[in-house]
């Protein structure tokens with residue numbers, strides 16, 4: 001059996017388990033609905049991050065990219081402390097697209113100058129890297145890669161992401177759609193699926209098949225997609241293509257159908273959201289026919305639940321120029337808060 005078939009099979013069994021579990025528990029988009037909000041409140045009052053002196057690049061206020069919005073929000077937030085002794089984590093304000101070699105040099109300088117890196121070999125340190133960093137033999141970049149929490153864009157390059165340690169940022173739509181607050185309750189969808197023409201990976205044959213399929217509508221203008229989106233049951237996100245509007249699709253009641261041939265481990269808010277209850281995951285091996293079978297196979301009851309949970313979860317994927325409670329910035333902070341426990345070696349000079 002091919003690996004992708006196997007992973008699809010695995011995925012379907014996971015979905016089955018998730019479906020059974022959720023039939024027992026109350027419907028919730030969260031992985032830990034009882035602890036999430038109390039923990040979040042605790043984070044608001046307790047969490048402290050020490051930031052090394054930001055380089056001059058960060059005086060810019062580009063707010064169309066999630067990583068710059070994250071950094072400016074963090075630096076202006078009450079989470080920042082100048083007292084390293086009360087800090088849970090240490091933020092390395094590296095420019096997010098520095099090559100690995102420059103990162104290694106900066107880590108080397110920091111570890112010589114200050115004691116904090118050596119205490120945990122970087123495990124309580126956090127850094128941004130757009131596409132994630134690769135393994136290298138240099139000690140400094142190796143510790144950064146293996147120990148520190150990496151925050152990058154979704155999706156990451158294969159091999160540049162370590163599950164359970166690293167985080168991806170919820171995507172930020174550069175041309176946001178004005179999605180109404182509540183999705184239409186009783187939507188009679190005309191189309192099975194909606195796709196956006198821009199940013200679809202060209203090499204994807206499934207995309208080329210679907211372009212001529214009457215069950216699918218292709219939006220050409222990102223700005224006028226709202227009507228077509230609301231008229232479709234599922235919104236298609238081909239892994240590796242444009243995903244910046246996934247939160248808006250969810251808010252509009254269009255259930256995400258994520259097309260990928262490998263298990264996805266780098267979804268944003270992976271520690272917070274129960275993605276299998278919000279989105280349908282499907283491989284490309286069955287072609288357009290297989291994809292449509294999977295989508296048609298989603299029962300009405302499950303579909304309505306996914307739509308509701310997606311709309312409920314969408315607010316956590318939304319970025320704001322001035323951060324709002326439970327928005328993308330705060331949920332990324334929450335994921336960092338979950339990663340705050342590290343063992344610090346006491347500094348001791350062995351003789």
Ligand SMILES: *[C@@H]1O[C@H](CO)[C@@H](O)[C@H](O)[C@H]1NC(C)=O
Nearest residue numbers: 110111112113114115116118
């Ligand atoms: C941290 O450790 C490295 C190598 O083990 C050492 O060269 C460096 O001086 C140490 N840094 C501090 C601030 O003591």
Ligand SMILES: *[C@@H]1O[C@H](CO)[C@@H](O)[C@H](O)[C@H]1NC(C)=O
Nearest residue numbers: 183184185186187188300304
């Ligand atoms: C939606 O449709 C169902 C069944 O067709 C109906 O019972 C319900 O009242 C409708 N809800 C709204 C908000 O119109």
